[in-house]
Amino acid sequence: xxxxxxxxxxxxxxxxxxxxxxxxxxxxxxxxxxxxxxxxxxxxxxxxxxxxxxxxxxxxxxxxxxxxxxxxxxxxxxxxxxxxxxxxxxxxxxxxxxxxxxxxxxxxxxxxxxxxxxxxxxxxxxxxxxxxxxxxxxxxxxxxxxxxxxxxxxxxxxxxxxxxxxxxxxxxxxxxxxxxxxxxxxxxxxxxxxxxxxxxxxxxxxxxxxxxxxxxxxxxxxxxxxxxxxxxxxxxxxxxxxxxxxxxxxxxxxxxxxxxxxxxxxxxxxxxxxxxxxxxxxxxxxxxxxxxxxxxxxxxxxxxxxxxxxxxxxxxxxxxxxxxxxxxxxxxxxxxxxxxxxxxxxxxxxxxxxxxxxxxxxxxxxxxxxxxxxxxxxxxxxxxxxxxxxxxxxxxxxxxxxxxxxxxxxxxxxxxxxxxxxxxxxxxxxxxxxxxxxxxxxxxxxxxxxxxxxxxxxxxxxxxxxxxxxxxxxxxxxxxxxxxxxxxxxxxxxxxxxxxxxxxxxxxxx
Numbered sequence: 001x002x003x004x005x006x007x008x009x010x011x012x013x014x015x016x017x018x019x020x021x022x023x024x025x026x027x028x029x030x031x032x033x034x035x036x037x038x039x040x041x042x043x044x045x046x047x048x049x050x051x052x053x054x055x056x057x058x059x060x061x062x063x064x065x066x067x068x069x070x071x072x073x074x075x076x077x078x079x080x081x082x083x084x085x086x087x088x089x090x091x092x093x094x095x096x097x098x099x100x101x102x103x104x105x106x107x108x109x110x111x112x113x114x115x116x117x118x119x120x121x122x123x124x125x126x127x128x129x130x131x132x133x134x135x136x137x138x139x140x141x142x143x144x145x146x147x148x149x150x151x152x153x154x155x156x157x158x159x160x161x162x163x164x165x166x167x168x169x170x171x172x173x174x175x176x177x178x179x180x181x182x183x184x185x186x187x188x189x190x191x192x193x194x195x196x197x198x199x200x201x202x203x204x205x206x207x208x209x210x211x212x213x214x215x216x217x218x219x220x221x222x223x224x225x226x227x228x229x230x231x232x233x234x235x236x237x238x239x240x241x242x243x244x245x246x247x248x249x250x251x252x253x254x255x256x257x258x259x260x261x262x263x264x265x266x267x268x269x270x271x272x273x274x275x276x277x278x279x280x281x282x283x284x285x286x287x288x289x290x291x292x293x294x295x296x297x298x299x300x301x302x303x304x305x306x307x308x309x310x311x312x313x314x315x316x317x318x319x320x321x322x323x324x325x326x327x328x329x330x331x332x333x334x335x336x337x338x339x340x341x342x343x344x345x346x347x348x349x350x351x352x353x354x355x356x357x358x359x360x361x362x363x364x365x366x367x368x369x370x371x372x373x374x375x376x377x378x379x380x381x382x383x384x385x386x387x388x389x390x391x392x393x394x395x396x397x398x399x400x401x402x403x404x405x406x407x408x409x410x411x412x413x414x415x416x417x418x419x420x421x422x423x424x425x426x427x428x429x430x431x432x433x434x435x436x437x438x439x440x441x442x443x444x445x446x447x448x449x450x451x452x453x454x455x456x457x458x459x460x461x462x463x464x465x466x467x468x469x470x471x472x473x474x475x476x477x478x479x480x481x482x483x484x485x486x487x488x489x490x491x492x493x494x495x496x497x498x499x500x501x502x503x504x505x506x507x508x509x510x
Contacts (some may be wrong), residue, residue: 025350028062036377037068039353044371048073052241053342053361054246055083058370059267061274061354066071069267075360077246085268088221088232089358090252092335094343095224095263098189098213098273099205099482100142100297100318101289103197105212108281108290111200114297114317121196126171132179133171140171141193143301143316144183147175149501151473152256153188156432158471160449163256167192174297174432174502183302183315187260190318194259205259217272222265226255229264238340238358246361252339252472261335267356269346274354277331277347298331298349328379332371336363338399338472346371353378380414404496407466407479415462420444423463423482423490427506435506437490446480463490466467469497 019077037060044056055073059066071083092100106112115137120123127132132147140146152173153166161169162243164190176184189431198205201212204223214222221232229235230251239246254262272283281289300314300321307313319331328350333341342363348355355374357367367385376383417423420439428434436447437457444457446467457465463482470474482490491508 006458028351028353029381031379032381033067035209036374039310039377040068040370041070043373044070044072047366047370051246052364053113053359053366053413055087055236055360056366056370057083057085057087057089057236057356059085059271059274059356060374061271061278063352064275064279065082066268066275069271074249075235077239078237078248083236084234086221086266087234087236088229088260088264089236089343090238090254090337090341090359091099091231091265091343091358092252092337092341093187094333094335094345095259095261096142096318097297097331098263099105099190099194099209099259099296101273101277101315102209102213102371103138103142103194104281104293104297105289106197106200107293107296112138112197113140114293116197118196120193121199122192125167125192125196128171128174129179132175135179138197139301139317140180141189142297143315144185144189145180145302146186146189147177147179148173148189149176150184150186151185152186152471152501155471155498157168157188158255158455158473160376160434160451162450163191163195163258165450166256167195169431169433172257172503174270176501181218183304187257191257209263211356213273213288214269217269217274217276217283219265219269220262220385224258224263224478226253226258226262227265232264235264236358238337238362239360240338240362248340250339252341254337254502256391261337267358270356274345274347274356278349278354279353288359298329325456330375334368336409338362338402338412339475342367344368344371346375348375348379350491351379356494363395363396380395402473403476404478405476407464407477407496409461410460415458417459418484418488421482422488423473423493425490427490427493427507428509429503431503432506434509435495436491437493448458 023252028272044058054077055075057071060068067456069085070086071087073083074080075083104202117137136146156166194205198208201208209224237248238251239248263358272341280291281287281294297317298319301317302315304313304315320333322330330348332346340362343369344357355371357371359366369391373383373387410424424437424439426436440447446455446457456469460466464478465480469478475497481494485491493503493506
């Protein structure tokens with residue numbers, strides 16, 4: 001999942017979406033709304049023509065009606081098959097507000113409250129500080145205020161650890177901030193909360209989501225399981241840029257963090273969910289989700305930042321939350337897989353208007369630009385910002401911030417390494433577990449994760465080497481530096497890519 005998506009971009013999004021001109025809620029002018037829909041279709045076609053993403057699906061809900069649903073471009077560049085409103089996309093972090101809706105359902109059913117403590121649901125869950133373990137609630141984790149650092153645990157997933165292993169290792173993660181004092185976007189914090197909530201039903205999260213939300217709404221193409229997504233014949237493949245062209249290389253497998261990023265769906269299915277949200281939990285005459293806990297999820301909990309004009313932005317419970325100058329209430333969320341997904345849902349609750357935009361290319365801001373421009377055009381009659389330029393810049397900066405270049409080029413006067421056997425051996429730390437450095441005929445290999453995935457170490461300078469990082473959170477070449485003891489044997493190894501929160505040092509083990 002694209003790093004930092006939950007902070008800087010979210011802050012801009014929620015400040016930008018709560019827009020209005022009048023103090024009272026006047027109905028949206030029909031001609032203005034229709035013009036906004038026409039412009040939305042034109043801009044989506046232009047995004048495809050400009051090769052900004054391979055495929056797009058869009059739907060718009062107003063009141064209890066679907067007033068637009070269309071596909072653009074292709075779902076796979078290899079086959080050329082077109083996107084349509086039933087094409088199933090990976091949603092990435094749009095999974096979070098969907099999961100929030102599921103938990104709102106459990107709150108309405110009397111299974112728990114948003115302030116239920118995790119220790120009362122899953123006694124085995126622990127944070128590093130015992131007091132936090134005893135107090136942390138579903139609300140804390142869904143609002144990203146537990147103290148866990150930004151994206152804590154994501155690298156464990158990239159290198160092969162399953163959900164259970166990642167959640168257990170969160171107890172070894174030092175906090176970034178004191179409890180409830182700071183906001184930091186954590187996929188596995190939300191996953192921990194969702195798993196705990198599901199435990200009240202005797203079902204796993206995937207089955208619960210299906211039974212409590214997807215089935216009652218008739219969302220027959222929606223699932224929280226990767227296998228179900230891959231079984232869909234009409235699915236959108238994830239694409240990345242290779243030599244300047246869109247290419248399908250590998251599909252993101254997000255089961256470990258399914259509550260935070262593992263839902264797949266079509267825009268036709270998602271309109272049913274948006275209809276539920278804008279109608280206070282009602283769907284086709286039935287109260288599927290109680291209104292009160294649903295409303296609670298849509299209220300601010302944490303300040304996430306400020307727009308250039310000083311307007312604050314907020315995070316609720318799995319939702320970005322915003323208000324315009326007249327307190328027009330908006331909720332939104334974006335999703336991004338660097339391996340090929342960019343998604344957005346954007347809703348003005350006061351206008352009962354929502355837009356869903358799904359894309360199948362590495363995120364560059366297409367979905368956000370289309371959604372924000374549409375909401376401006378529908379509500380204000382014109383866009384307030386040049387949204388394409390705004391989001392292109394935001395995403396380019398986020399992508400650049402995620403890549404380290406410190407070890408790209410060895411120094412011209414690089415010193416020699418010791419003999420390979422000086423570095424060979426087993427090393428470990430509590431959070432990332434064991435690693436092994438193996439001296440073979442072709443040089444040094446680094447074995448990481450429960451599947452002992454192998455990475456070739458290239459010499460950089462003296463006792464420092466590099467390897468190419470992998471996965472959703474790949475950061476380019478990572479440095480690997482060994483500290484030798486008095487006998488000339490490595491006593492520890494430091495891995496740059498794993499040190500973002502200070503956990504990159506591995507001590508030699510027997």
